[in-house]
Amino acid sequence: MSTPDSLSTPFGDLEFFDGVPRAESVETIFDGLDLLRGIDAFLTAVPGASLVAMRRGLRTAGVVSPDIIGYTDPRANSGGLFLTPNTETTYGTTFLDLRAWGPTVIEAPPESLCVVDDFWFRYVADMGIPGPDKGAGGKYLFLPPGYDGERPDGYYTYECPTFTNWVVLRALGGVPAMKQTRIYPLSAADDPRENTFVNIANVLQNTVHANDFSFFEEVAQLVAEEPVTALDPERAGTLAAIGLKHGTRFAPDDRLRGILDDAARIGAAMSRAILYTPREPEAYFWEGLSWKNPFVGGSYEFLSDGARNLDARTRFHYFATVITPAMAHAQVGAGSAYTYTAHDADGHVLDGSATYSLRIPANPPAKNFWSVDLYDTQTRSLLQSTAYPALSSLTGTVQPDDDGSSVLWFAPTAPEGKESNWVPTIPGKSWFPMVRLYGPLEPWFDGTWQLPEIVKES
Incomplete structure (x- = not known):
């Protein structure tokens, strides 16, 4: 008082x-x-x-207009600074400018996973497989704030809270499919001009x-x-x-x-x-282990019981990009599941000077494939120890043990005979891994399949 x-x-x-x-x-x-x-x-x-x-980083790479689409050929690498991209996907991206263009059309490529987020990084729309076109390809119309004009038929129409909106494109058919994307003003719908596609994979740029x-x-x-x-x-x-x-x-x-x-x-x-040492128990996937959930609560708006989880929102956006319900609500056999850690089995921060091992238990619950990408703890971007600091079951190069598990190695130099299962690290720097399961299966959701901790070997 x-x-x-x-x-x-x-x-x-x-x-x-x-x-x-x-x-x-x-x-x-x-x-x-x-x-x-x-x-x-x-x-x-x-x-x-x-x-x-x-947006600033993409502009330095030449993506300066909505009809210029930057893409990564063949896929993202460690050449630029982006928050936790994966190295298995061909990305495409641009920014809509609804102030300059007014209502804008996006023709999504077939068999794609595409998202539009507003400039405050809030979800606007899914296109492609998780969107209303269900992967068949469709025309999407995005309207600027306060728009009260024509709303023609034949489009999936969305009202945007901001004039600037970020477009993220992922086409399962790779670069050829990516180049089927079309973005143009509604006013030019009768005769839209061709889009320009710019390979940004090897362009040095900072988007952090x-x-x-x-x-x-x-x-x-x-x-x-x-x-x-x-x-x-x-x-x-x-x-x-x-x-x-x-x-x-x-x-x-x-x-x-x-x-x-x-x-x-x-x-x-x-x-x-x-991000690296959250204090809420629900931020951890398994009791007693350091593996963490980047999307606590399963809400793309970070809502729980009517309240916004402020730490969860900060955590996600401090090291990741793209907001969509499809990421927050992975389903059995569809979407992706993610987990990460920055510590070893003894609770120590991962050191790029040391040698570590991680055992991927047998029968990883991934319908499609699993991957492990390494990131720089400072920039939260791909670790610049090599162009593709990652291992994946997709490539077929990882050598499993007799019991079906795969032991991965992280060190400045490869342990003898382990080159196919090794990702280089950088002495004097820390790093953290992100494990992704594409098409996660029931053992992931019911917890019967778990990742062990990363073990420091020397």
Whole structure:
């Protein structure tokens, strides 16, 4: 009910007179408030900053218009910085610009897995196999915010909360199928021009958001470009409290700039704890093991019992991209299942200088195939120890043991005779693996098949 005249806090000692802050404490209090708001803004705006960075990176690779589609031929590699891509898929990507183009059509390729997310990284639509065309190929129409014009028949139509929207394309038929994609303004539907396809697989580009003051400059671009209706009032209020308001130039003074730089660095530190060492039990797949679930709760909106799981949202967006219900709700024999860890059997952080083994137990519950990709713990991008730092049952090169299990090796140099089951690591750097099961089967869901911990051998 009352505040003492002297109060010790993480921000310093505060002085009051009968509950009223003394003049010498007011500045300290507001500095602390700005720091808290800045940290909260970082943790909640990571999804938006991630897509601002993605767009910037793709522009450096030549993807500067919605009708220019970047793709990875033959598949993604470690040449650029992207948050946890897999090395088994041919990706295609571009950004819609509904402000410049107005209503925009995407013709999804057949037998594809395609997603559109808005600029705040919220789900808009699935296309292809998980979408309403069921993989047959279909025409999708995306409308800008506030649109009240023509809505012609013959399209799967979606209203977008933001003008900028990210398009992710995955065609099971590889590059030839990818190039069947068509993106054009609705106004040009009678005679759409050909799309341009740019191979970005070997283009050095950085699509990862900042972890210092420039993070807030990334968010400022998003806030300035999109309408106030694009964001809920609470999150918009958090951003506005530190000067990120639509229609207002973001120009913090030296005091606030320094505080926000601290806030971003602290927010990044918290994000890394949430990601690599989460404290909620449900973030772990199996009791007593370090393997973690990147999509806690099974909700693509990170909702549980009417509340948003803020740590789960930060965790996912700090190291991953693409939001779709198909990822959050893997089903038996369909979609993908994921798990990752950053620690060995003794609870120590994985060290690129050491030698480790991981046993994939017999009969991995994957209808299609399984894979293990290695990532850099700093950038959350593919580890740059080799072009394809991964092993997969798809390639047929992994040598199983007599009992049907496969022992994988991770070290700077291959253990003798283990070259086919080895992924190189980098001395002086940490790394983390992501295990993916494509078409997960019942033993994955009922827990009868489990991954053992990674073992440090030397």
